[in-house]
Amino acid sequence: MTSTSQGINPHAAQPVSFAALLRSLWRNRQLVLQMTKREVIGRYRGSIMGLAWSFFNPILMLLVYTFVFSVVFKARWGTTGAEESKSLFAIVLFVGMIVHGLFAEVLNRAPSIILSNVSYVKKVVFPLEILPVVAMGAALFHSSVSLSVLLAAFMLFNGFIHWTAIFIPLVLLPIVILTLGFAWVLTSLGVYLRDVGQTIGVITTILMFLSPVLYPITAVPEKLRPVIMGNPLTFIIEQAREVLVWGHTPHWTGLAVYTVLSSVVAWLGFVWFQKTRKGFADVI
Numbered sequence: 001m002t003s004t005s006q007g008i009n010p011h012a013a014q015p016v017s018f019a020a021l022l023r024s025l026w027r028n029r030q031l032v033l034q035m036t037k038r039e040v041i042g043r044y045r046g047s048i049m050g051l052a053w054s055f056f057n058p059i060l061m062l063l064v065y066t067f068v069f070s071v072v073f074k075a076r077w078g079t080t081g082a083e084e085s086k087s088l089f090a091i092v093l094f095v096g097m098i099v100h101g102l103f104a105e106v107l108n109r110a111p112s113i114i115l116s117n118v119s120y121v122k123k124v125v126f127p128l129e130i131l132p133v134v135a136m137g138a139a140l141f142h143s144s145v146s147l148s149v150l151l152a153a154f155m156l157f158n159g160f161i162h163w164t165a166i167f168i169p170l171v172l173l174p175i176v177i178l179t180l181g182f183a184w185v186l187t188s189l190g191v192y193l194r195d196v197g198q199t200i201g202v203i204t205t206i207l208m209f210l211s212p213v214l215y216p217i218t219a220v221p222e223k224l225r226p227v228i229m230g231n232p233l234t235f236i237i238e239q240a241r242e243v244l245v246w247g248h249t250p251h252w253t254g255l256a257v258y259t260v261l262s263s264v265v266a267w268l269g270f271v272w273f274q275k276t277r278k279g280f281a282d283v284i
Contacts (some may be wrong), residue, residue: 014129014274018263021129021270025280028130030062035108035130036137042136058146061097062153066090072143077216087157088199091150092245096213099144103179103233104204105139110183111190114280121280129270136176145174162247171243171250177237178262181269188276191283208257212237248277 021207024031044053069089077092112132120126147168155161211233212220213224220228228234244250 016271016274016275018267021267024129025126025133026104028127031127031132032130035134036141040141045110054142054145055149058094058149062085062094062130062149065093065097066126066256069093073227076099087153088245089153091157092241094150094216095241095244096211098143098150099175099237100140100170100204100208100211100213100233101146102143103175104208105142106183107186107204108134108181108201110186111194111200113187115284118284121284125177129184129272129273130182132187132273135183137181140176148263154244160281162244164243164247164249167243167250168240170255171236171239174255175232177259177266178232181262181266184266184269184273188273192276207231207233207242 034140040054041051043199043230046052066087070087078087110236114121114128117131120128120131151161151165186196186200208214209233210228212228217228217234217238235254239250239255245251
């Protein structure tokens with residue numbers, strides 16, 4: 001059987017090695033970029049301001065956070081002395097929201113990805129495994145815009161930006177890889193179990209409250225901290241704050257270990273997706 005006929009046959013066995021994963025991502029990189037662009041533009045098609053909404057949304061949210069937590073609640077993150085400005089709580093909070101938003105946007109969307117692209121399953125020779133990658137690309141675009149707004153606000157409030165901010169792509173890389181692994185599993189499960197789409201939204205919300213998004217880790221009782229530290233978002237959120245807010249270099253060893261473990265999860269998710277995709281056409 002030729003490779004072309006394998007691509008047409010939805011029941012054909014698909015490669016599952018880690019090398020096959022990397023080859024697929026590299027071979028289809030242009031397609032991923034094109035579909036990501038279409039995804040981002042399509043989200044705002046028909047609105048008067050179009051893509052400008054991608055900038056206004058994080059600006060509005062940051063203004064709301066600043067007002068509510070700095071003016072109404074007069075909340076402080078726990079730093080001592082006068083070094084904590086009125087706007088710091090909102091900025092620290094916004095970093096956590098950006099990391100969680102990247103994670104949650106992809107996972108909340110994953111269960112419906114195949115269902116909303118049925119034509120790719122039944123009629124077209126198409127690398128279905130890149131669909132979660134496209135969703136990640138769109139989420140990364142919005143996260144990048146939010147990060148730009150965050151850095152602009154930090155510059156406005158403080159008059160400088162920490163040089164360590166250049167490390168933020170390396171800090172986010174492990175959570176991107178991990179999220180893709182989960183997304184491949186959820187994308188597959190969403191075809192067979194339609195309730196997954198309803199459940200994952202609840203889970204991502206719970207993970208937000210069980211990570212130091214809205215509070216510092218020091219505010220958690222000592223006996224409950226292992227629960228918070230076990231959350232995959234916690235380490236990345238804390239490291240993002242280290243490089244963006246506090247001006248410290250990241251924990252390189254921790255990031256390296258996290259990246260290796262994330263890569264294993266991503267590969268296992270890819271294997272699951274490739275093994276289960278042959279039944280998509282029958283279920284849909």
